[in-house]
Amino acid sequence: MPSPEGTHQVEVSPEDVGERLDRFLAEKLGGLSRNRVKPLVKEGQAFLDGEVITDPSRRVREGELYSITIPEAADPIPKPQDIPLDIVFEDEHLIVVNKPARMVVHPAAGNWSGTLVNALLYHCGDSLSGVGGVKRPGIVHRIDKETSGLMVVAKTDQAHQGLAALFEAHDIERTYRAIVWGRVYPTSGQIEKNIGRDPHNRKRMAVMESSGKTALTHYELEENFEDIACLVRCNLETGRTHQIRVHMAHIGHPLVGDPVYTRPKLSRTKSLPEARQNVIRKFPRQALHAQTLGFVHPVTDKPLKFEAEFPSDFKKLLAAFRGSNSAS
Template structure:
C-alpha cells in the first residue's frame, strides 16, 4: 500500500511524549508534509481510540496509537496535454525541465492550456503521488513565460516540502545568462533593493521603497559586444517576480528584446550591417535564459547540478551582436 493513501498507524514512543500531534505525524510519515497533515486532522481523519483527534496542537502521550486515513489523491483541475518536454532529470520525487520560451508555467486567466503544468500532468501521470492530497506537480518556483531554461518541479509531497524549504533558505544555485543593452561598467557587482509592483504601471515591477520584497542579484560581464550590448551572468540570491529584468533596468542595462522594460532603438545598432540590425531589432522576448540550477536532492541528499545552453533564438541573437 502506498504510503500516501490508505490507512496508517503511528504509535507514540516515550521520546515523543508531549509532542504536538501534527509534528509527531509529520516526523513519522515521510511522504506527508505538516501542511498536508493539519487538514487531515481537522477533517476527522486522524483517530485515537476510534474517536477523531481534531486538534493539531494537542499533546500526544507515550503508548497512544493514532490511525490516519489518507484519501486517495484527486485529480487537479488542469487537464493533461501531450506536449513535448525537454527533461534533464527525473526520478520518483522530482523532475528538472528545460522550459522553452513562450510556455506559461501554470494555468491562469488567458492561459488555461498549453502550460508546463498541463504537460507535466500528461507526462507524469500515475507517478504523481499527490501534493497536498491532489495529483498535481508541485510548482516551487517559476520563470517568466518568455524566459527559457531550467526549472525543478516536485512529484511527491516530500519533495515539495523539501524543495520549498531550500528555496526559502536560498539554498538553491540559480544562474541566468542575459543579453543587455550598453557597456557594462563595472564589469561585476551586486544589485540590491526591494522589488514590488510599479505604482505607475501594474503590469510592471520596479525598485520600490515601500511594500516590496528584498531582492539581491549578483552580475558578471561575460562578453562585451562593441559597447552596444553585453552578455552577463546573473546569480539570484532571491527570486522575486521579474527580478533580473528590474535590477538590470535599474542600473541602466535593460534586457534586449524585453517588451515591458526596454524598447528596441534603431540608433543603438545603426552602425551594424542591415541584416544584423534586423535580427536584433526583431527579437521580441527578453533575452534571458535560466542556464544553471543546482541543489541538494531533498529526499536522497544527492547534490544535483544542471546546465543548459542558449536555445536557437538566443544563439542567433548572440551571433548578430558578435558579427
C-alpha cells in the same frame, strides 16, 4: 515509509511527548508535509481511541495511539496534454526540464492549456503520488513565459517539501545569462534592492525603497558587444517575480527585447549592418535564459547540477551582436 494513502496507526513514544499533533503525524508518516497533514486533522481524518481529533495543535502524550486516514489523491483540475518536453533529468521524486520560451508554467486566466503543468501531467501520469493531496506536479519556482531554461519540479509531496526548503534557504544554484543594453560598469557587482508590485502599473514589478521583498542579484560581464550591448551572467540569491529584469533595468541596463521594462533602444544599433539590425529588432522576447541549476537532491542527498545550452533564437541574437555569419 508507509504508503501515503490509506489508514495508518502511530503511537506516541517518550521522545515525541509534547509535540504538536500535525507535526508528530507528519514525521511518523514520512513523505507527507505538515501542511498536508494539518487540513486532514481539521477535516476529521485523525482519531484517538476511536474519537475524532480536529485540533492539529494538540500536544501528544506518551502511549497515545493515533490513526489517520490519508485519502487517495484527487485528480487535478488542469488536463494532461501531450506536449513535447526537453527532459534533462528525472527520477521517482522529481523532474528537471528545459522550458522553451513562450511556454507558461502554470494554467491561469488566458492560458488554461499548453502550459508546462499540462505537459507534466501527461508525461508523469501515475508517477505523481500527490502533492498536497492532489495528483499534480509540485511547482516550487517559476520562470517567466518568455524566459527559457531550467526548472525543477517535484513529483511527490516529500520532494516538494524538501525543494521548497532549499529555495527558502537560498540553497539552490541558479545562473542566468542575459543580453542587456549598454556595457555594465563596474563589470561585476551585486544589486540588493527590494522588489514589489509597481503602484502605478499592477502588471509590472518595481524597485521599492521602503516596502516590497528583499531581492539580491549578483552580475558579471561576460562579453561586450562594442558597448552597444553585453552578455551578463546573473546569479540569484532570491527569486522575486521579474527579479533580473527589474534589477538590470534599475541600474540602467535593461534586457534586450524586454517589452515591459524598457523602450526599444534600436538607435544603438545604427552602426551595424542592416541584416544584423533586423535580427535584433525582431527578437520577440526578453533575452534571458536560465542556464544552470544546481541543488542537493531533497530525498537522496545526491548533489545535482545541470546546464542548458542557449536556444536557437538566443544564439541567433548573440551572433547578430557579435557579427558572425550565423546571424543572417
